[in-house]
Amino acid sequence: xxxxxxxxxxxxxxxxxxxxxxxxxxxxxxxxxxxxxxxxxxxxxxxxxxxxxxxxxxxxxxxxxxxxxxxxxxxxxxxxxxxxxxxxxxxxxxxxxxxxxxxxxxxxxxxxxxxxxxxxxxxxxxxxxxxxxxxxxxxxxxxxxxxxxxxxxxxxxxxxxxxxxxxxxxxxxxxxxxxxxxxxxxxxxxxxxxxxxxxxxxxxxxxxxxxxxxxxxxxxxxxxxxxxxxxxxxxxxxxxxxxxxxxxxxxxxxxxxxxxxxxxx
Amino acid sequence: xxxxxxxxxxxxxxxxxxxxxxxxxxxxxxxxxxxxxxxxxxxxxxxxxxxxxxxxxxxxxxxxxxxxxxxxxxxxxxxxxxxxxxxxxxxxxxxxxxxxxxxxxxxxxxxxxxxxxxxxxxxxxxxxxxxxxxxxxxxxxxxxxxxxxxxxxxxxxxxxxxxxxxxxxxxxxxxxxxxxxxxxxxxxxxxxxxxxxxxxxxxxxxxxxxxxxxxxxxxxxxxxxxxxxxxxxxxxxxxxxxxxxxxxxxxxxxxxxxxxxxxxxxxx
Numbered sequence: 001x002x003x004x005x006x007x008x009x010x011x012x013x014x015x016x017x018x019x020x021x022x023x024x025x026x027x028x029x030x031x032x033x034x035x036x037x038x039x040x041x042x043x044x045x046x047x048x049x050x051x052x053x054x055x056x057x058x059x060x061x062x063x064x065x066x067x068x069x070x071x072x073x074x075x076x077x078x079x080x081x082x083x084x085x086x087x088x089x090x091x092x093x094x095x096x097x098x099x100x101x102x103x104x105x106x107x108x109x110x111x112x113x114x115x116x117x118x119x120x121x122x123x124x125x126x127x128x129x130x131x132x133x134x135x136x137x138x139x140x141x142x143x144x145x146x147x148x149x150x151x152x153x154x155x156x157x158x159x160x161x162x163x164x165x166x167x168x169x170x171x172x173x174x175x176x177x178x179x180x181x182x183x184x185x186x187x188x189x190x191x192x193x194x195x196x197x198x199x200x201x202x203x204x205x206x207x208x209x210x211x212x213x214x215x216x217x218x219x220x221x222x223x224x225x226x227x228x229x230x231x232x233x234x235x236x237x238x239x240x241x242x243x244x245x246x247x248x249x250x251x252x253x254x255x256x257x258x259x260x261x262x263x264x265x
Numbered sequence: 266x267x268x269x270x271x272x273x274x275x276x277x278x279x280x281x282x283x284x285x286x287x288x289x290x291x292x293x294x295x296x297x298x299x300x301x302x303x304x305x306x307x308x309x310x311x312x313x314x315x316x317x318x319x320x321x322x323x324x325x326x327x328x329x330x331x332x333x334x335x336x337x338x339x340x341x342x343x344x345x346x347x348x349x350x351x352x353x354x355x356x357x358x359x360x361x362x363x364x365x366x367x368x369x370x371x372x373x374x375x376x377x378x379x380x381x382x383x384x385x386x387x388x389x390x391x392x393x394x395x396x397x398x399x400x401x402x403x404x405x406x407x408x409x410x411x412x413x414x415x416x417x418x419x420x421x422x423x424x425x426x427x428x429x430x431x432x433x434x435x436x437x438x439x440x441x442x443x444x445x446x447x448x449x450x451x452x453x454x455x456x457x458x459x460x461x462x463x464x465x466x467x468x469x470x471x472x473x474x475x476x477x478x479x480x481x482x483x484x485x486x487x488x489x490x491x492x493x494x495x496x497x498x499x500x501x502x503x504x505x506x507x508x509x510x511x512x513x514x515x516x517x518x519x520x521x522x523x524x525x526x527x528x529x530x531x532x533x
Binding site for chain 1: 298461
């Protein structure tokens with residue numbers, strides 16, 4: 001199936017979901033507000049800390065807020081456009097995946113469009129503002145290449161995020177329990193990447209750079225943008241991490257799909 | 266009569282404990298997720314303290330203790346009890362509760378106590394493991410402090426239940442619980458001192474936080490455990506906790522009476 005066709009189908013399915021979600025608009029605002037509030041309070045936390053100390057391990061306030069906000073920004077984009085991964089445990093447990101398997105549309109694409117996490121809008125807005133403010137306050141030297149690289153890093157960050165979500169939620173094929181908390185645990189590990197990874201012991205650093213490459217969403221882009229010389233060049237691994245995690249996530253998903261055996265009614 | 270009443274509610278507490286045990290794998294995973302969060306925060310603070318003696322009146326050893334006590338106080342009343350109350354309201358099973366000869370609020374509190382028993386034990390074990398790998402956590406020696414701490418932890422639970430219950434009742438007006446739960450968690454984390462000790466706040470925010478009920482949940486137990494409040498001061502703080510616990514309980518009663526009139530339950 002061609003890429004443009006897939007994009008067209010995605011758009012169609014997405015707009016249907018959008019109609020559904022607009023029906024419950026009170027919830028819509030509360031969710032958006034709560035996501036934004038959660039992020040702002042984390043920002044206040046950093047602000048309160050930095051009010052007392054100039055830097056943490058050589059990282060300044062706006063550099064850490066950048067990493068912090070990147071985690072939320074990518075989470076926001078993932079829940080706005082790829083929220084369906086979080087509905088997988090329901091799809092599998094209630095046998096709803098049957099319908100998807102019958103349609104001549106890639107199953108992953110249908111899963112992506114199973115829902116819209118409107119809370120993502122709050123995260124994208126606040127995350128975007130903090131990222132923007134971080135870039136403005138850090139006295140960077142701008143050039144066209146730099147902008148292009150930042151955009152590239154943003155795209156790889158989203159790919160990594162969505163891939164990890166997909167892989168984590170594929171656990172639904174193995175753990176058949178409606179209250180499966182495994183994906184949430186994988187998701188929460190992103191907390192480790194909200195701060196400079198040099199804070200952590202070697203084992204954790206390697207873990208969030210390889211197995212769950214959250215560090216490529218926040219830390220490595222930050223080392224490039226803020227010109228941390230001891231880490232120069234590391235950002236180039238971000239596209240590799242993105243392709244690797246996407247391939248691995250898809251592989252895990254296909255493997256899980258082989259185990260899928262409806263519900264029998 | 267009163268014996269029967271206690272029996273009624275203690276069997277509810279027991280049921281909620283059994284319920285967790287039935288879904289134990291998920292429960293343990295969820296619990297581990299919280300623990301990972303503690304690790305992240307621990308290393309963050311470690312970095313913040315590197316090369317510094319004390320911050321905001323806390324030494325690094327005291328901060329370690331602070332983090333562990335916060336973890337314990339947070340763990341005894343977690344996400345689990347939170348979603349079960351709002352879930353009842355959202356899926357309409359509250360209708361069945363209205364027919365039963367039990368008080369809704371007390372029954373939910375009994376449920377919470379039941380799951381807290383397990384949560385408390387589990388987190389105590391995890392903290393024990395954590396202590397094996399870290400050194401210098403300052404632990405009080407006087408048994409009186411432990412006694413006061415236990416009382417204040419219980420009072421903190423009552424206050425937290427009050428906050429959670431009020432937030433859950435808001436679900437009578439909304440169609441989803443997630444947004445309300447998140448807002449509740451975010452506000453409680455900041456204003457209770459779970460994120461950062463209240464002493465770190467700028468003056469006006471610290472004052473505001475001390476006037477609100479949230480500080481009873483984390484701030485007070487940690488003050489007592491770190492012996493920042495001596496015995497009389499500690500008793501006063503526990504008194505404030507009890508005040509908030511009772512006030513929120515009464516507020517919950519009023520709100521419930523008002524909220525049940527809003528019930529719309531579809532089909533069935």
